Amino acid sequence: MIIIEDFNIFYSNVNISYPNIHVKENEFVGIYGESGCGKTSLLEALFGVNFQGSLQYGKCMINKIDLKNLDNSKYDFVSYCPQFSQNAFNPKLTVSDHIYLTIRGNNLNYDIKEIDDLMCRLGLDSMLLDYYPYMLSGGQKQRLILLLSVIKKPKILVLDEPSSAVDLITLRKISEFLVSFKGKLTIIMVAHQKVLLEKVTDRLIKIEGYKSVRS
Amino acid sequence: MKTLVKYLIYMFIIVILSFVLPRLIPGSPLFAMSEDINAVGIMTNEAFKAFQEYYAPELPFLEQFWKYFKSIINLDFGYSFYYKMPVNKLIKERIGWTFLLSFLSILISSIIGIFFGIRSGLKDRESKFMIGVLLSVQAIPTFLIAAIFQIVIAYKLRLLPPTGAYSPGMYIGQHGYFKDVLRHILLPLLVLTISGVPSIYIFAKNSTANVKKEQFVKMARYLNIKNRDIYYKYIFKNIIPELLGRLNIQFVLAITGSIFVEVVFSYPGLGQLLRNAISYRDYPLLQGILLVSCIYGLIVNLIFELVILNNIKRY
Amino acid sequence: MLNIIKKLNKTKKRCLIILAIFLLIAIFSDLIMPYSHEDISHPPLLKPSTRHFLGTDEIGHDIFSLLIYGFRITIFTAIVSGFLSTFIGISLAYISSYYGKTVKTLISEIANLFIIIPEIVMIMFFSSFAKPKLIYTVMAIVFFSWPKVYKIALFKIMDYMEKNKVKYTLLIKGNWYDVLKKLLPNLLPIMSTFFILQCNKAVMYEASLSFFGIGDPLKKTWGKLIRAALNYDNLYYDSTFLWYLIPPVVCLIVFVITLTLLVSENDNS
Numbered sequence: 001m002i003i004i005e006d007f008n009i010f011y012s013n014v015n016i017s018y019p020n021i022h023v024k025e026n027e028f029v030g031i032y033g034e035s036g037c038g039k040t041s042l043l044e045a046l047f048g049v050n051f052q053g054s055l056q057y058g059k060c061m062i063n064k065i066d067l068k069n070l071d072n073s074k075y076d077f078v079s080y081c082p083q084f085s086q087n088a089f090n091p092k093l094t095v096s097d098h099i100y101l102t103i104r105g106n107n108l109n110y111d112i113k114e115i116d117d118l119m120c121r122l123g124l125d126s127m128l129l130d131y132y133p134y135m136l137s138g139g140q141k142q143r144l145i146l147l148l149s150v151i152k153k154p155k156i157l158v159l160d161e162p163s164s165a166v167d168l169i170t171l172r173k174i175s176e177f178l179v180s181f182k183g184k185l186t187i188i189m190v191a192h193q194k195v196l197l198e199k200v201t202d203r204l205i206k207i208e209g210y211k212s213v214r215s
Numbered sequence: 216m217k218t219l220v221k222y223l224i225y226m227f228i229i230v231i232l233s234f235v236l237p238r239l240i241p242g243s244p245l246f247a248m249s250e251d252i253n254a255v256g257i258m259t260n261e262a263f264k265a266f267q268e269y270y271a272p273e274l275p276f277l278e279q280f281w282k283y284f285k286s287i288i289n290l291d292f293g294y295s296f297y298y299k300m301p302v303n304k305l306i307k308e309r310i311g312w313t314f315l316l317s318f319l320s321i322l323i324s325s326i327i328g329i330f331f332g333i334r335s336g337l338k339d340r341e342s343k344f345m346i347g348v349l350l351s352v353q354a355i356p357t358f359l360i361a362a363i364f365q366i367v368i369a370y371k372l373r374l375l376p377p378t379g380a381y382s383p384g385m386y387i388g389q390h391g392y393f394k395d396v397l398r399h400i401l402l403p404l405l406v407l408t409i410s411g412v413p414s415i416y417i418f419a420k421n422s423t424a425n426v427k428k429e430q431f432v433k434m435a436r437y438l439n440i441k442n443r444d445i446y447y448k449y450i451f452k453n454i455i456p457e458l459l460g461r462l463n464i465q466f467v468l469a470i471t472g473s474i475f476v477e478v479v480f481s482y483p484g485l486g487q488l489l490r491n492a493i494s495y496r497d498y499p500l501l502q503g504i505l506l507v508s509c510i511y512g513l514i515v516n517l518i519f520e521l522v523i524l525n526n527i528k529r530y
Numbered sequence: 531m532l533n534i535i536k537k538l539n540k541t542k543k544r545c546l547i548i549l550a551i552f553l554l555i556a557i558f559s560d561l562i563m564p565y566s567h568e569d570i571s572h573p574p575l576l577k578p579s580t581r582h583f584l585g586t587d588e589i590g591h592d593i594f595s596l597l598i599y600g601f602r603i604t605i606f607t608a609i610v611s612g613f614l615s616t617f618i619g620i621s622l623a624y625i626s627s628y629y630g631k632t633v634k635t636l637i638s639e640i641a642n643l644f645i646i647i648p649e650i651v652m653i654m655f656f657s658s659f660a661k662p663k664l665i666y667t668v669m670a671i672v673f674f675s676w677p678k679v680y681k682i683a684l685f686k687i688m689d690y691m692e693k694n695k696v697k698y699t700l701l702i703k704g705n706w707y708d709v710l711k712k713l714l715p716n717l718l719p720i721m722s723t724f725f726i727l728q729c730n731k732a733v734m735y736e737a738s739l740s741f742f743g744i745g746d747p748l749k750k751t752w753g754k755l756i757r758a759a760l761n762y763d764n765l766y767y768d769s770t771f772l773w774y775l776i777p778p779v780v781c782l783i784v785f786v787i788t789l790t791l792l793v794s795e796n797d798n799s
Contacts, residue, residue: 047437049433049436049437050433072436075436075437075438075439076439079437079438080437081437082430082433082434082437084430085434087429087430087431088430088431088434089431089434090431090435090448090449090452090453091431091453092448092452092453093448093452097448098438101435101438101440101441101444101448102438102439102440104440104441104444105438105439105440105441105444106439145434148438149437149438152438152439225643225646228643229643229647233655236656236659346794347541347791347794350787350790350791350794351787351790351791353790354730354734354783354786354787354789354790355783355786355787356734356737356738356741356782356786358737358738358741359737359756359779359782359783362756362760362775362779363779366771366775370767467646467647467648468648470648471648471650471651474650474651475738475741478741478742489651489654489742490742490743492658493654493658493742493743493744494743496658498659501655501658501659502655504651504655505651505652505655508647508648508651509647509648509651509652511648512646512647512648513646513647516646
């Protein structure tokens with residue numbers, strides 16, 4: 001599903017080379033490494049918008065399409081949850097507005113039962129649907145971002161540090177939720193705690209020592 | 216409500232200022248009272264009598280103020296020297312044209328400025344030349360733009376009438392009246408709109424560019440939300456508070472701009488009135504116009520403050 | 531200061547050059563004017579010639595001399611008004627932030643009021659009451675334009691005062707002079723920006739006032755010259771406007787645009 005070989009990222013003062021990665025369809029892969037080792041950069045380069053650095057690779061295919069041929073239409077089948085989901089909500093819209101817009105944007109059907117089911121599995125009360133973002137806690141926001149990413153029925157789900165700002169109970173709910181999707185879609189999760197990843201993923205990839213500073 | 220009280224106090228302060236300051240400014244006829252023949256000599260006997268009656272400079276200060284205050288409350292702004300009519304009647308006749316001109320120009324320049332400003336803000340590239348041009352246009356005083364347009368379009372090219380709001384002899388209800396009014400308002404409206412668009416455009420553009428950088432807009436992309444929804448629900452909805460603030464300023468600027476444009480085009484609004492009041496040192500008229508503009512400014516501000524407060528409350 | 535100039539982009543450098551030329555003309559206007567600006571001995575309404583570069587007006591002034599004199603008086607008015615309103619605005623902002631509470635509320639409310647009401651109308655009102663002398667025009671302009679400077683300066687000063695350096699000075703009971711010394715390096719850039727903005731505004735106000743016939747008739751700024759041109763009846767019907775109206779209009783527009791561009795902030799994409 002996702003193949004990268006001889007992948008390098010260049011910023012103005014730093015080079016990062018990555019190990020070759022092959023992610024099979026419907027695999028749940030965890031990527032870990034120390035802070036600042038380049039995990040987020042990799043995700044941004046592959047799945048983000050407006051990537052600031054320059055790339056050089058031998059091979060890079062996402063869903064059998066070369067990276068340079070992908071534009072914003074990749075979000076038809078990719079769901080990317082960047083770090084710091086605290087600011088990922090439009091302050092002027094309610095939670096249900098967000099859900100509705102996401103469903104509409106992906107040309108899907110609005111199924112209230114599906115939404116309720118997801119909310120329940122994430123441990124979210126249905127009254128949150130009418131809340132505005134400022135009324136939500138960090139943990140609730142994190143879970144809602146997960147809900148939004150999943151409700152658009154992606155083929156690939158990419159998560160950058162979903163665990164960083166939440167308490168242990170929420171963390172558990174998130175883990176259980178993700179595990180329930182195992183085998184149903186390709187999931188890539190980045191975190192810097194190996195322990196969490198070991199529990200939920202099929203396999204782990206370590207990013208370490210690939211960064212070098214240019215003079 | 217607290218805000219209302221605040222504005223009432225503002226109004227009161229303005230009334231006091233408009234009473235006190237003319238009496239403090241050296242050179243004003245009220246300053247030297249009736250002893251300074253030079254200052255008083257500008258007016259005719261008739262005017263002087265009206266002046267005495269309205270301002271009553273011989274009464275003690277407090278009594279003067281009380282008399283003045285009572286008149287203001289009743290919207291009696293005195294008697295115009297030049298026009299020989301009550302000031303409030305004069306203003307009532309003309310203010311309609313001023314409002315017509317300025318509100319139309321606000322409407323049009325806002326629509327153009329906001330629409331194109333947002334479009335420009337969404338782009339990643341920026342045309343520095345365009346912005347330079349707009350800034351330059353904004354910098355030119357409105358009356359100059361008006362004078363230039365009048366000379367070129369009305370006098371040299373004879374495309375549109377150079378003065379007035381309607382052709383002499385036309386009246387409401389007459390066949391062709393609206394078309395006539397439209398022809399006459401086109402040029403002043405064009406000038407005012409050109410004056411007003413740059414600042415709204417640049418403001419909308421910058422606000423849009425700022426919102427675009429926000430994380431939640433990026434997230435909307437990741438969620439594959441439709442572009443149209445992003446434009447309206449994400450970007451537009453989030454720049455509204457700032458835009459409202461800007462519109463507030465525009466409403467007041469439009470009136471002042473309109474005054475200049477009216478003078479150039481001899482448009483029968485407050486502008487002409489003001490110009491004549493100044494030329495003929497028609498103090499009651501001057502004061503009336505001043506107070507009316509201040510009241511207008513306060514009301515506009517009050518409305519916007521309440522609207523913005525309401526808008527911000529929820530978030 | 532040379533460092534600052536070097537960092538400006540091309541457009542701004544060009545604006546600076548134009549402004550410098552304007553300033554030079556203003557300073558040396560006496561030497562450049564072929565005749566005195568008050569000299570009305572010339573035959574009226576002459577077309578441009580080698581003796582009169584821009585012809586003469588209906589009273590008998592040499593228009594070119596009037597224009598050159600306009601450099602001096604317009605720029606002078608702009609600089610004085612700009613400086614005074616900036617100075618007052620920033621001083622009051624500093625006083626408000628130093629003394630805080632009642633002083634700040636009082637001055638801020640007054641400033642708010644002045645910002646709400648249309649300034650130009652107020653300026654016209656008060657200028658027309660006063661004797662027609664330049665100093666009163668300047669005073670009127672300054673009196674109503676300091677609030678905008680005040681508001682922004684107050685915001686910046688309060689913001690900066692929150693940072694540790696100055697708070698510390700306040701804590702150790704520094705008096706207003708010490709605090710000011712610490713504040714000054716940060717204030718200087720915005721002071722210069724304000725100064726230019728206010729000069730710009732002052733020119734526009736003065737031109738607008740002249741347009742309405744307010745102001746000192748002896749001190750002929752470009753605004754007054756434009757007014758005189760617009761008053762001339764035949765302006766629109768022959769080509770007089772080319773040398774009577776256009777020159778001061780061009781000078782005014784160039785001056786105002788260069789000032790605007792000099793302080794405009796363009797974000798690079």
